[in-house]
Amino acid sequence: MTVETIISFLIFLMILGAVVAVELKDLLSSVVSIGAVGVILSLTFLLLQAPDLAIVQLVVEILALIILIRATVTRDSVNYSQREIFVKVVTMIGVVVFLISLVSIIKLLPPFGEPKLKVASYYITEGLGIKNNISETGAANIVSSIILDYRAYDTLGEATVLFCAVLGVLAVMRKVGRKNER
Amino acid sequence: MNNIIPLFVIIPLAGAFLNSLLGRFSKLFSDILSNIVCILTTFFSFVILFNLNLSPNNILTYRVGGWVAPIGIMLVVDHLSVLMLLTVNLVALCCCIYSISYMEKYTDKWKYYALFMIMLAGMNGVIITSDIFNMYVFLEIAAIASYALVAFGDESEKLEASFKYLVLGSVASAIILLSIALIYSYVSSLNLADISLTLSNMVDVNKVYFIKFISLLLIVGFGVKSALVPFHSWLPDAHQSAPAPISAMSSGVLIKTLGIYAMVRILFNIFGVGQKILSIIVILGLLSMFVGVILALYQWDYKRLLAYHSISQFGYIILGIGLATPLGILGGLFHLINHSVFKSLLFLTSGATESTLGTRDLRRMGELNKKMPLTTFSALIGSMSISGIPPFNGFWSKLIIIVACIQAKQYFAGFIATIVSFLTLSSFTKVLKYGFYGKSEVDHKNIKEVPDSMVVPMIILSLCCIFMGLLLLPQIRQYFLDNVVNVLQHGTIYATKVFELR
Amino acid sequence: MSHLPYILCLILFLIGLYAVLVKKNLIKIIIGLGIIDYSLNLFLVLIGYKKQSIFPILSKDTQIQPMVDPLPQALVLTAIVIGLAVTMLMVAIAIRLYEKYETFDITQIRKLKG
Amino acid sequence: MKDKNNNSGMTLIVKTVTRLTVGLIMLYGLYITFHGHLTPGGGFAGGVILALSFIHLILAFGKDFVIKKFSEKIAGVFESIGAVLFLTIAVSGFLVGYFFINIYGKGIPFNLFSAGIILPCNLSIMLIVGFGLFCAFLTLLLFISSKE
Numbered sequence: 005m006t007v008e009t010i011i012s013f014l015i016f017l018m019i020l021g022a023v024v025a026v027e028l029k030d031l032l033s034s035v036v037s038i039g040a041v042g043v044i045l046s047l048t049f050l051l052l053q054a055p056d057l058a059i060v061q062l063v064v065e066i067l068a069l070i071i072l073i074r075a076t077v078t079r080d081s082v083n084y085s086q087r088e089i090f091v092k093v094v095t096m097i098g099v100v101v102f103l104i105s106l107v108s109i110i111k112l113l114p115p116f117g118e119p120k121l122k123v124a125s126y127y128i129t130e131g132l133g134i135k136n137n138i139s140e141t142g143a144a145n146i147v148s149s150i151i152l153d154y155r156a157y158d159t160l161g162e163a164t165v166l167f168c169a170v171l172g173v174l175a176v177m178r179k180v181g182r183k184n185e186r
Numbered sequence: 187m188n189n190i191i192p193l194f195v196i197i198p199l200a201g202a203f204l205n206s207l208l209g210r211f212s213k214l215f216s217d218i219l220s221n222i223v224c225i226l227t228t229f230f231s232f233v234i235l236f237n238l239n240l241s242p243n244n245i246l247t248y249r250v251g252g253w254v255a256p257i258g259i260m261l262v263v264d265h266l267s268v269l270m271l272l273t274v275n276l277v278a279l280c281c282c283i284y285s286i287s288y289m290e291k292y293t294d295k296w297k298y299y300a301l302f303m304i305m306l307a308g309m310n311g312v313i314i315t316s317d318i319f320n321m322y323v324f325l326e327i328a329a330i331a332s333y334a335l336v337a338f339g340d341e342s343e344k345l346e347a348s349f350k351y352l353v354l355g356s357v358a359s360a361i362i363l364l365s366i367a368l369i370y371s372y373v374s375s376l377n378l379a380d381i382s383l384t385l386s387n388m389v390d391v392n393k394v395y396f397i398k399f400i401s402l403l404l405i406v407g408f409g410v411k412s413a414l415v416p417f418h419s420w421l422p423d424a425h426q427s428a429p430a431p432i433s434a435m436s437s438g439v440l441i442k443t444l445g446i447y448a449m450v451r452i453l454f455n456i457f458g459v460g461q462k463i464l465s466i467i468v469i470l471g472l473l474s475m476f477v478g479v480i481l482a483l484y485q486w487d488y489k490r491l492l493a494y495h496s497i498s499q500f501g502y503i504i505l506g507i508g509l510a511t512p513l514g515i516l517g518g519l520f521h522l523i524n525h526s527v528f529k530s531l532l533f534l535t536s537g538a539t540e541s542t543l544g545t546r547d548l549r550r551m552g553e554l555n556k557k558m559p560l561t562t563f564s565a566l567i568g569s570m571s572i573s574g575i576p577p578f579n580g581f582w583s584k585l586i587i588i589v590a591c592i593q594a595k596q597y598f599a600g601f602i603a604t605i606v607s608f609l610t611l612s613s614f615t616k617v618l619k620y621g622f623y624g625k626s627e628v629d630h631k632n633i634k635e636v637p638d639s640m641v642v643p644m645i646i647l648s649l650c651c652i653f654m655g656l657l658l659l660p661q662i663r664q665y666f667l668d669n670v671v672n673v674l675q676h677g678t679i680y681a682t683k684v685f686e687l688r
Numbered sequence: 689m690s691h692l693p694y695i696l697c698l699i700l701f702l703i704g705l706y707a708v709l710v711k712k713n714l715i716k717i718i719i720g721l722g723i724i725d726y727s728l729n730l731f732l733v734l735i736g737y738k739k740q741s742i743f744p745i746l747s748k749d750t751q752i753q754p755m756v757d758p759l760p761q762a763l764v765l766t767a768i769v770i771g772l773a774v775t776m777l778m779v780a781i782a783i784r785l786y787e788k789y790e791t792f793d794i795t796q797i798r799k800l801k802g
Numbered sequence: 803m804k805d806k807n808n809n810s811g812m813t814l815i816v817k818t819v820t821r822l823t824v825g826l827i828m829l830y831g832l833y834i835t836f837h838g839h840l841t842p843g844g845g846f847a848g849g850v851i852l853a854l855s856f857i858h859l860i861l862a863f864g865k866d867f868v869i870k871k872f873s874e875k876i877a878g879v880f881e882s883i884g885a886v887l888f889l890t891i892a893v894s895g896f897l898v899g900y901f902f903i904n905i906y907g908k909g910i911p912f913n914l915f916s917a918g919i920i921l922p923c924n925l926s927i928m929l930i931v932g933f934g935l936f937c938a939f940l941t942l943l944l945f946i947s948s949k950e
Contacts, residue, residue, distance in 0.1 A: 007739065008693060015696040015730070022700055022723045026707040031715050031792075038719050045726050052733050053743040053756045055842035057764055059834070061729075063850040064772050067935065068722070070857060074946060075779045076715055087710050095709050099702045106698050109399050112392045113371045115690035117739035122374035122384070123256045124736070124757040128744060141904060142917035143839035146744035146755070150762040151844070152920045156902045157250045157259045159923070160892055161311065161323035162766045162846075163930050164199060165330060167885050168304045169773030170934040171206065172334030173780040174878070175297045176348075177941045182291050182339065192901040200889055207882035210875075252900040319763055326770050330777065337781060342788040346797055349781050353717055356774055357708060360724045363767065364701070367728065370760065371735040745842065748912050769846060776938055783942065787949055 007051065008116060014048045031076045039069040056147045127154065190230050190237075191248040191261045194271065194310035195324075197226050202303035209296030216296045217286050223303060224279040227310065231271040235666075238268055244669060247316075247687045255316075255688035256380045262316035262684055265669040269519065270313045270447050273526045274439045276650075278306050280643035281431035284534055287637045288431060288541060298338060298429075305331035305435070309443045316378050316684060318366055318452070322359070325444050329355050329411070332436055336428045347423035354420045358410035365403040372396060379688075382456045382681035394460075401453055401463050405470075412445020414504065415474040418497050422481075425493035426546075430537020433489060437496045438530035442522055446500070450507060455673070455680040459510070467508035472602050475501025479609045488536045488546045488621060491613065492529065495572065498606060499525045505603065506587040507674070509594050516671045517586030524579040524654060528571040531647040535565040538636045538644070539621070548617060552626030557633040562622045564644040569618055571651045573611035579654040693734050700727035714782040714792040718775060725771035729764045736760035812862050820862035827855040831932070838924040839917040845924035849931025856936045865943055874944070877937035884929025891922055 021041040028034040042065035049058040114120055121128075127146055141149035151159050201223035209216035238246060248261040263271075282302065289295050308328025315321050333355065337348035370376060373384050385393065406417070413421035421441075425433045453459050459467075478498030485491035503525065506518025538561045539554065540546050555562045571580040584607055591600030635641065657667060673680065704727060707720030736757030744758035782792065789797050828851075834841075835848030860868050895903035904918040915921065 008690075011693050011734075012696055015693060015700065018726070018730075019696065019700050019703065022703045025719055025723070026703060026711070026716065031713070034716070034719060038722055041723070041726060045730060048730060049733060052737045053741065054733055054761045054764075055743055055745070056844065056847075057729075057733065057761055057768070059843055059847045060765060060768055060850070063847055063854060064768055066854060067850055067857070067939075068772060068775055070861075071776065071779050071939065071942065072715070072718070074943065075783055087712060092710055095706060099706050099709075102705075103698060103702050105399070107695055109368065109396065110691050110694045110698065112390075112396050113368070113691070113694070113735070116693050116734065117690075117737055119371070119736055119738055119757050120374035121738070121757055123376070123380070124374065124759045126257050127758055128755045141920065143920050144746045144912055145839055145841065145844075146746070146758045147761050147765070147842075148839045148844055148920055148924075149917070150758055151765055152839075152923045153251065153904055153918075154253055154258050155320075155762060156892070156919075156923065158320055158323055158762075158766055159927070160199075160888065160902075161320065161327055162769045163885065163888055163927055164202075164304060164307070164327050165323070165770050165773045166934055167203075167206075167881065167930060168301065168327060168330050168334070169777050170878075170881065170938045171297055171300055171304075172330065172337075172777045173938040174941055175294065175301065175334050176337050176340065176345070176777070176780045176784055177945050178294055178297075178340055180293055180340075182293070189896070189901075196889070196893060196901070200886075203882055203885040203889060207879065207886060210878075249900060251895065251902040251904065319766075323766060323770070330773060333777060337784075340784070342785070342797075345781050345784050345788065349714070349778070349785065352774070352778055352781065353708060353721070356721050357705070357724070360701075360721075360728060363728050364731070367732050367735060367760075370732075370763075376759075743842075765844075765846065776935075780938075780942060783946065787945075 011048060011051060014044055014051070018044050018048075032073070035069065035072045035076055038072075039065060042068070056145070188246050188248045190234060191246060191263055191314055192250065193230055194227060194314055195307050197223055197230075198303045198307035198310065202300045202307065205296050205300040205303060209299060213295055216299045220282050220299045220303060221279075221286070224275065224282040224306070227306070228275040228279045231268065231275045234263060235268050235272065238263065238265065239665060243683055243687065245683050245687060247684060249688070255685065256375050256377045259315070259317045259320050260377060260379075260684070260688055261314045262379075263314055264673050264680070265666070266447075266451070266519075266673040267313050269523065269666075269670050270443060271310065273523050274306070274309050274313065274443060277435065277438045277526055277530045280530065280534070280647055281435050284434075284537070284640050284643045285431045286639045288537055288640055289429065291541070292338065292429070298335070301331045301335050301338075302432075302435075305335065305440070309440065312443050312448060317376055318369065318378055318381065319376050321448060322362060322366060325362070325411075325448065326359060328440060328444060329359065332432070332440055335432045336424045338429055338432070339427065344427040347420075347427035351420045351424040354410055354417070358407045361403055361407040361410075365400050365407065368400060368403075378452070378456050379681040379684040382458075382678050383685060385457070386678065397457050398460070398463065401457055401459070402466075404449060404452060405463070405466065408445045408449035409470065412441045412449070412500060413497055414445075414470045414500065415477045415497065418474070418478070421497060422490050422493040425496065425533075426487060426490045430489075430533055430540065433493075433536075434530040434533035437493065437533060438526040441496075441500070442503075442526065446503060446507075446522065450674065454677055456678070458678045464508050464510050467504055468596070468599065471501045471503075471505030471508055472599055473501070474498065475505065475606045476602060479606045479613070482613050483609065486548050488539070488548055488551075488617065489533070491548075491617065492532050492536060495610065495613070496529055498610065499529065499572070501606070502584065502587055502603065505599060506590060509590050509596065511590055511594050512671055512675055513586060513593060514590035515674050516667060517583055517590050519670055519674075520657070520667065521580075521583035521587060524571070524583050527647055527650045527654065528568045528580060531564055531644060531651065532568040532572065534640070534644050534647070535561050535568065538640055542633055542636060548620040550627070551621045552624045554622045554633070558635050560635060560641050561644065564648045565622055566618065567648040567651050569614040573614045574607050575611075577655065578651055580651075582655045582658055694731065697727050697731045697734060700730070712794050714785065714794060717794075718778050718782065721778070722771070722775060725767070729767055729771075732760040732764045732767065816862050820858060824855050824858055827858065828852060831855060831928070835924050835928045836914065836921070839920040840912065840914075845927030846931055848924070849928040850935065852928060852932035853935035853939070856932075857939055860940070860943065865940070865947065869940070874937045874940040877933040877940065880933040881930055881937060884926045884933065888923060888926040888930065891919055891926065
């Protein structure tokens with residue numbers, strides 16, 4: 005079996021999980037099945053030679069699952085209204101049209117497994133010093149050296165996003181919003 | 187002197203982090219710190235304007251971490267960026283001064299200030315960056331801060347508006363990220379200038395189709411962020427619900443930076459727009475203009491009315507830029523800064539009336555011209571500017587756009603622009619009559635003028651409205667606005683210039 | 689055929705988009721956005737994958753081998769964090785809305801109109 | 803979780819197991835953070851694991867037990883310290899010439915203390931992520947349980 009087949013099969017499993025998560029009536033079950041999709045995603049990252057991402061995806065999935073379960077448990081989970089069938093069909097048609105146009109653009113990309121590596125070749129060849137065994141940043145993990153040296157400015161932004169979201173949660177969760185309500 | 191470029195991000199971020207660390211202990215500290223941050227960034231944007239005019243190529247670059255362009259991230263400032271920097275930081279300064287007393291009635295002021303600073307840092311980051319993924323990251327920073335700020339009042343309709351904004355904003359971000367992924371796979375680079383050069387040197391029969399498709403995806407993504415008409419449904423709710431300085435910020439500068447600036451930068455300077463994309467932009471502009479003003483006519487809520495007018499005025503900006511003639515671009519960009527000024531001014535007056543009267547309903551306002559003379563004066567100036575009464579700035583930009591339409595033989599567009607201008611005038615006549623000058627049904631005995639810290643920013647912005655028409659004088663124009671127009675007019679030459687200087 | 693993983697990944701994206709557009713439950717919308725995040729992260733990693741290559745981490749003893757593209761992995765790390773941040777904020781707002789309206793149904797959460 | 807005083811949290815078995823494992827989980831988070839430049843992982847993964855260990859404590863022992871020792875306000879302060887630290891490392895690059903330049907010594911490759919700013923940056927990211935997520939989770943939990 006080639007890598008491509010295994011990857012396609014795993015993505016197919018993720019699609020199944022996603023459909024189940026979207027269509028189930030019970031909220032808790034759909035939260036759990038989205039957790040399963042996340043775990044398969046982590047596995048896929050591992051097969052795609054991205055161990056950093058596999059670790060991060062796994063732990064983030066656990067955290068997101070805990071938060072979502074705390075939010076849904078003990079709340080009404082079954083009774084909510086459905087859209088009319090007409091809206092569903094129209095959306096479905098729109099989504100399929102979007103898919104077809106996206107497939108036409110996907111065909112122009114380099115095929116799976118053969119990326120162009122124009123800028124990235126610097127990080128994995130020229131950037132590795134004279135003896136070709138250690139990067140010029142001094143780090144063995146090249147992903148680390150990208151996120152904290154070559155593109156550290158992005159990571160500052162990333163940390164700010166998280167900081168901002170925490171502040172946002174604190175701001176939204178204030179017990180009293182205004183001092184003297186009129 | 188290029189070292190001041192990253193300061194536009196560093197200073198507000200430092201302000202946010204220090205606010206979060208120390209602001210919780212002292213309210214005075216966070217007031218002072220935030221205002222100092224805004225004053226510094228405004229000061230530096232003037233400094234960078236002078237530097238830019240002195241530099242030979244009219245472009246300044248900066249390497250973050252000392253890495254050369256496609257490997258690391260590069261920051262670029264040209265005249266278009268400076269125009270945005272000046273507008274953003276000036277409006278932010280006014281809103282920050284205004285917040286000192288306006289935000290008194292909310293709890294936990296330091297959280298507000300920290301989020302405000304993060305939003306400012308995000309906007310400045312989008313403006314100065316020259317890397318497409320970095321642009322996405324800072325776009326998300328500014329957007330997430332604004333989602334939280336819309337919900338800052340913690341009342342049910344604010345949370346509802348915030349959720350709506352969050353969902354649509356996240357979908358838009360996802361579409362933008364999808365197009366970034368497609369670009370990366372096709373070009374294998376993330377630097378804007380590098381993408382542009384690689385694309386123009388690439389030999390591929392399908393290149394034109396690819397560029398058109400990505401342009402459309404980006405127009406949808408940034409169109410949601412800037413609330414162009416088919417995607418506008420979140421804007422009235424969000425701007426109505428946010429605290430007044432945040433409405434002023436997001437209507438005045440946030441959506442322009444996240445939507446129009448980012449879109450125009452990528453489409454004009456990187457891909458080089460074709461005729462079909464331009465006509466789509468023009469149609470979107472006309473649609474936003476007309477639908478926005480029609481919806482605004484029905485409103486009685488002051489802030490909601492202003493929000494709908496924002497949609498309609500964005501239409502003018504997009505229309506002017508979409509014409510792609512020098513005059514059209516001049517009109518569009520000039521209207522962009524004018525709109526920032528007068529729309530922020532109007533939102534600030536709405537905050538002033540709301541905080542004294544406790545209502546935003548125009549029918550319950552009235553007779554304010556004696557009780558609150560300065561607020562009424564500012565509202566009058568703002569209304570006259572937005573509806574295009576001659577000496578004020580709004581008149582000049584609208585005139586230029588209409589003339590540009592006629593010059594480009596787009597008579598229908600010119601006709602719509604004129605009609606919309608009249609409808610705007612009638613809508614604001616209603617505001618002035620019911621809201622400020624007319625008879626009131628409610629007793630207004632205890633009404634006083636708002637505190638000084640709220641009046642000062644309104645006066646500053648009113649003065650800007652009156653005198654900004656002077657920017658069009660040929661002597662002043664050649665230093666500033668003409669250069670800005672050149673940036674867009676010369677299109678993909680931007681990439682070559684940047685690449686030489688990296 | 690060589691583009692099959694990409695296409696499957698985009699189908700995942702569109703399932704998420706469908707959920708966001710059609711579903712009326714706040715939690716389902718959050719789940720839909722989560723699916724969109726997953727698919728985009730996966731897409732970025734897929735376009736950086738190179739056949740017969742190893743993960744981009746150097747080791748002391750072995751010689752250097754062809755590696756997969758590390759840049760998309762760095763980007764995805766950032767994108768995962770942004771996704772987590774957005775999810776957290778959304779859950780917070782959803783819980784607040786539940787407290788105000790006692791439901792997750794968006795048809796009953798409707799004070800704003802016009 | 804609504805029980806009184808000492809009976810909050812889960813059963814005795816869970817509590818005992820938690821007591822044994824939570825230290826190991828924290829240690830694993832720290833390990834991942836410190837070896838971010840050598841092995842897979844880094845500040846972000848380490849931070850989330852740290853936050854998960856705190857959450858583990860909350861779920862097993864009940865929130866009151868944890869809040870007594872470590873309230874969400876202190877977590878917020880630690881988070882801000884991490885953020886300020888990260889920005890300081892970034893700005894210290896100006897001493898050499900560029901914002902965010904790698905100013906510290908590169909050290910011997912494959913050693914723990916090598917690769918310049920990457921290790922301190924990972925540490926400050928761990929502070930932001932770990933304490934930030936813990937703070938947000940605690941706030942959500944306090945809000946939910948105050949309404950139930």
